[in-house]
Amino acid sequence: MDELAIALKARGFVADCGHVALPVSVDVYAAKIGGVIKPDTLGEDEDAWSVRLPSGKYRICVNCAHNGRRQRFSACHEIAHVVLGIPTDHSNPSWRYAKRPPSEVACDVFAAELLLPHRLFKPRVDASEMGISAVSDLAEEFDASLISTGSRFATFSREMCAFVLSEEGQVRYSARSPQLRDAKGWVKSGMRLPDGSYSARLRSGERPTGPEDAEAAEWFADWNRDGALQEDAIHISQWDQTLTLLWFDGDDVPPPRVDHGRWEEENTGLRELDGVLPWPGRSRRK
Numbered sequence: 693m694d695e696l697a698i699a700l701k702a703r704g705f706v707a708d709c710g711h712v713a714l715p716v717s718v719d720v721y722a723a724k725i726g727g728v729i730k731p732d733t734l735g736e737d738e739d740a741w742s743v744r745l746p747s748g749k750y751r752i753c754v755n756c757a758h759n760g761r762r763q764r765f766s767a768c769h770e771i772a773h774v775v776l777g778i779p780t781d782h783s784n785p786s787w788r789y790a791k792r793p794p795s796e797v798a799c800d801v802f803a804a805e806l807l808l809p810h811r812l813f814k815p816r817v818d819a820s821e822m823g824i825s826a827v828s829d830l831a832e833e834f835d836a837s838l839i840s841t842g843s844r845f846a847t848f849s850r851e852m853c854a855f856v857l858s859e860e861g862q863v864r865y866s867a868r869s870p871q872l873r874d875a876k877g878w879v880k881s882g883m884r885l886p887d888g889s890y891s892a893r894l895r896s897g898e899r900p901t902g903p904e905d906a907e908a909a910e911w912f913a914d915w916n917r918d919g920a921l922q923e924d925a926i927h928i929s930q931w932d933q934t935l936t937l938l939w940f941d942g943d944d945v946p947p948p949r950v951d952h953g954r955w956e957e958e959n960t961g962l963r964e965l966d967g968v969l970p971w972p973g974r975s976r977r978k
Contacts, residue, residue, distance in 0.1 A: 698776070698798050702805030705775055712809055715835035718767045721806055722752055725774050729767050731756035740766035741780070742773065750774060761837050765803055772802035804840040810848075817848045822939045823903055824924040827855075838926070842935055843867040852919075853939035854879055854911075860932050861885050861895055877912045879938075886910035891925040891936045900926065911938055916948045 693701075706712060709724050722729050727742070727750035734740070734755040739762070742752045752770045754763040773780055781793040813834065820826040824842075831841040839857060844867075846855035852871040856879050857864050866879040885892040889911075890904050906923035909915050920941040927934045 693776070693798065695798075695801055698801045699805050699810075701775070702772075702802045703810055706806060706809050712812065714812065714833060715764075716807060716809065718764050718771075718806075721768060721771050722750070725750055725771055727752050727771065727774070729754060731763065733757070740770050742770040761831075761835060764835060765807060765837055765840065768803035768806040769796075769799050771806065772799035776802060800840075804836075804844055807836045807840060808834050808844050813844060814848045817845055818850060820845075822849075822851060822853065822922070822924075822937070824926050824935070824937055827935075827937065828926075838928075838935055839933075842937065846937070849939075851939050852877070853937065856891075856911075856934075856936040856938065858885055858891065858895075858934040858936065861892070861934070875917065877908075877915060879911055880913045885934065885936075890923045891927075891934050894925050894927040895932075895934050906938065908940075 705721075705724070709720055712720075719729060726748060729752045732753040732755070734753065734757070736757070738755060739758065740752060740754040742750050744750055752767055754766045754770075756763075758766070772778070776798065778795045778799060781795050808830075813830070816830060816833070820830065827838060827842045827845050830836075830845065831838050834841065842855040843857075843865075846853050846867040846869055849869040850871070852869060852875060854866055854868045854872055854877065856866045861884055863879055863881055863883050863885070865881070868878065872878075885895065886907070889906060894900060903922045903924040906921045908917070908919065908921040911921070911923075922939050922941055923936060925934055925936040
């Protein structure tokens with residue numbers, strides 16, 4: 693099942709639950725599958741577990757040592773396992789995105805749809821300014837994590853933007869707006885945070901000062917467009933995670949730059965050798 697199919701199934705589940713107020717009640721979601729949520733003492737890296745009782749109902753235990761937002765997401769994640777019929781695979785801590793099993797990622801997508809329902813979240817994204825502060829405000833309103841809120845913020849934005857999650861200075865996940873996908877802008881998973889970038893400096897201990905200019909070619913693979921890129925970020929030292937929001941200022945980003953020398957070679961054959969080497973561009977392929 694792909695991500696879109698999972699999202700649509702989650703939206704159907706939310707609709708079946710009836711009227712949804714903010715922040716959404718995870719107890720209502722649990723009741724829909726005949727479940728009850730119980731805080732419990734679990735292992736440090738254990739978020740939650742669920743079991744089907746002889747009565748046919750479900751008991752969902754969430755880690756009482758975790759904060760409320762994490763407990764809410766964990767409960768929705770367990771509900772996703774039941775609704776999607778996906779077995780659990782908790783071989784890695786949920787807060788680490790490296791080597792996270794696809795089945796667990798699928799349930800994360802479902803859980804995010806439950807906590808940030810599309811019909812309520814999308815209009816608020818459309819009315820928001822760009823920046824990490826807007827993501828934080830929405831996370832507060834929906835009582836959801838910054839990661840899930842930032843991911844959906846970029847996914848539903850009408851602007852050309854991306855939300856990037858890095859761990860230990862290495863990109864693990866990114867979400868892009870439709871406009872950025874259409875422009876072929878993508879952040880390579882596994883890349884290091886660009887040297888000297890706002891995100892890298894925050895990770896090194898610099899105090900946050902708000903959005904600043906960024907180099908698009910340092911963030912997006914094979915990027916050959918102009919446009920003013922903005923970068924805003926927050927660093928969570930507890931897990932060495934950096935959350936970055938990237939967006940282009942203005943309504944439009946110019947079309948790709950034309951390499952006239954390459955155009956001549958492709959359309960008229962190799963250009964005449966004149967002994968003059970072309971000046972190297974700023975972007976470098978690894």
